[in-house]
Amino acid sequence: MLLQENRAVLQSHAVAYVSLHSPVRGTETLRSTASPSLLQLNSDIQKRQLLSCIRGGNCPGPNLSSMQIPGDVSFFANQLPVPSMEFAFEQAEEKSRFLSEALFSAESPETLDPLFKFHETIAKMTTEAILRLVNDPVLPFCPLDIALDIQRKLKDEPLSDPRLLAAAASLRESSAFLQSETMRPANDPKERDPSHVRMLNDVLRDLEKSFTVPEPPPGVYRNLLYSLNDKVPKFSLLKYPRDPLRFNHVNESLSMIITAINSAEKLIRSGLELFENNPDEPNEPGL
Known part of the structure; x- marks a missing residue:
């Protein structure tokens, strides 16, 4: 192929x-x-x-x-x-x-x-x-939509726990901040260093890669962001939490999702850090 x-x-x-x-x-x-x-x-x-x-x-x-x-x-x-x-x-x-x-x-x-x-x-x-x-100077990707999609998947999910909900809420907050404070201004080439915009685009490009499972169980997509169907928008991984071949405990499935969410937030934070100190702004005299 x-x-x-x-x-x-x-x-x-x-x-x-x-x-x-x-x-x-x-x-x-x-x-x-x-x-x-x-x-x-x-x-x-x-x-x-x-x-x-x-x-x-x-x-x-x-x-x-x-x-x-x-x-x-x-x-x-x-x-x-x-x-x-x-x-x-x-x-x-x-x-x-x-x-x-x-x-x-x-x-x-x-x-x-x-x-x-x-x-x-x-x-x-x-x-x-x-x-x-x-x-577009900045890729027209929407990290906040990923975070909102995750929260929709967890809504009324009986297998979710406080750690997972907290991780999802934190990702949403960071994603919203990235879009409003970093992505939008970076679309103006006069405002941002092109090399930093390139690094920001690398972050956006790789964001969905955070949600891949190397060897998912049968019936589960490798990309955790995809549901089994549009009628039940849940994490497919949580439909088979007790698969005897690979996942013997609910906690293991939950842990994999939390790890994916934390990995995505780490990437988003690296995007935010790119512009925390704007190298184009001159230092104040005497500093």
Whole structure:
């Protein structure tokens, strides 16, 4: 497999993956899927598309999730992991992305989209995402969305404990501070040292890597940020806390999640430290 052959290069250099796998599987619903750190970018692009659609008519309903999906996106988001996103049109009654291949693989683009209007829309949205990823001084990733996603997963989770909840709350606080006090000002090249912005981008790029499990049990994604489905947004690792092959105790599963959260916060704090002392500001006389 070509992706496996280039795994080491992709893991060390890839910043994000924007998929164009089967972009038109129907014509009723615009479905967006993204890694947690790209949910905000994905949502912003989709809102602009829907606004344009409202003006022109023939509007699909919005649909955005971070549910795991098959194909190349799964490899990038789950195996490397690299933040990934995808836009696609599908039928409103479509219940599963796995079924989409069977339902629409026989349909030709000319049959589904004879004027290629839906393909044009996906191309515009995909291009906008790529341009943002390439041109924004600071990568358009959202650490706070990762923290919020973790807290949603822990909501009403009977297996969680105070240590885990405290770690999640601390990550949320640090993520919010990073976005408001560091990421936004750093987007102005006049305000920040380019080398520091590069280091900040490295932090953002590697953030989701904090949540990978080297050898997950069967049925658990390697990237802990992915739930088993969008109906039950829980940590998949906690669905199998007593797997006799690898996890014999609930505490071991909880410990792995806490370790991942703490690792992510350590990265975020390193991003904050980059700009605590601005080297471009002259020292006060006499200091």
